[in-house]
Amino acid sequence: MKLPQTHYLEISAESGILILTINNPPNNYLSAEFFKDLHNCRELLLSPEVIVVIFTGKGKVFSKGVDIQGVSAQPNALDHSMVKFANQSFTFLSRLEKPVIAAINGPCFGGGLELALACHIRLCSEKARLGLPELSIGLIPGLGGIQRLIRVVGEGKALEMILLGDMISASRALDLNLVSRVFPKKDFFSKALIFVRTLISARKEAIEEVLKLAVLSRDANEEDNIIKAAESFTQLISNTGTQI
Numbered sequence: 285m286k287l288p289q290t291h292y293l294e295i296s297a298e299s300g301i302l303i304l305t306i307n308n309p310p311n312n313y314l315s316a317e318f319f320k321d322l323h324n325c326r327e328l329l330l331s332p333e334v335i336v337v338i339f340t341g342k343g344k345v346f347s348k349g350v351d352i353q354g355v356s357a358q359p360n361a362l363d364h365s366m367v368k369f370a371n372q373s374f375t376f377l378s379r380l381e382k383p384v385i386a387a388i389n390g391p392c393f394g395g396g397l398e399l400a401l402a403c404h405i406r407l408c409s410e411k412a413r414l415g416l417p418e419l420s421i422g423l424i425p426g427l428g429g430i431q432r433l434i435r436v437v438g439e440g441k442a443l444e445m446i447l448l449g450d451m452i453s454a455s456r457a458l459d460l461n462l463v464s465r466v467f468p469k470k471d472f473f474s475k476a477l478i479f480v481r482t483l484i485s486a487r488k489e490a491i492e493e494v495l496k497l498a499v500l501s502r503d504a505n506e507e508d509n510i511i512k513a514a515e516s517f518t519q520l521i522s523n524t525g526t527q528i
């Protein structure tokens with residue numbers, strides 16, 4: 285299996301399990317370069333040799349999303365074309381016909397949670413916290429977070445999380461069905477791997493069919509609505525300027 289050259293994604297593969305580790309410590313911010321790396325992994329993600337994909341974060345953090353201070357210094361880094369490109373990458377992940385798992389090993393905020401929401405299943409360390417805090421800086425979730433969070437936890441709870449900017453615990457995320465399983469911090473990733481190996485022990489063709497049908501069950505307008513949210517996000521950034 286040929287692995288692409290990447291800078292902000294650490295790639296490893298074994299026995300059909302592809303592990304993509306966000307490698308921009310300590311906060312594992314999702315930069316424009318990260319999305320280019322993710323795009324360069326498309327052929328690998330589609331490879332028949334890959335049975336399941338796992339996203340996790342380097343060190344103690346899954347991802348704290350976009351580096352807002354960096355955006356303030358370089359406002360063109362998140363223009364409309366870049367945000368659209370990022371959204372296309374997440375939508376691509378959400379439509380893969382193989383399981384995509386977020387192994388949330390630590391803080392998972394903003395774009396980090398939006399990445400996790402683009403995955404089919406979310407596993408969480410007991411010490412992780414999750415949230416979409418964008419409104420606290422005058423923005424909105426711009427990478428599909430509004431639409432996908434509503435689909436996962438329901439409109440009322442999703443709006444509460446987004447409008448209040450709540451940072452919730454792993455146990456609360458489990459109660460809301462935002463995550464599927466919570467594992468102890470110690471040996472978290474090894475426990476996540478056991479879960480994943482069990483998940484893919486079923487017949488491959490049957491797994492693919494379930495995921496195809498899951499996509500069909502989504503709101504037909506979801507992708508259009510995600511793009512509208514991305515447009516609103518970039519508009520708010522341009523109107524706010526360096527005051528972010």
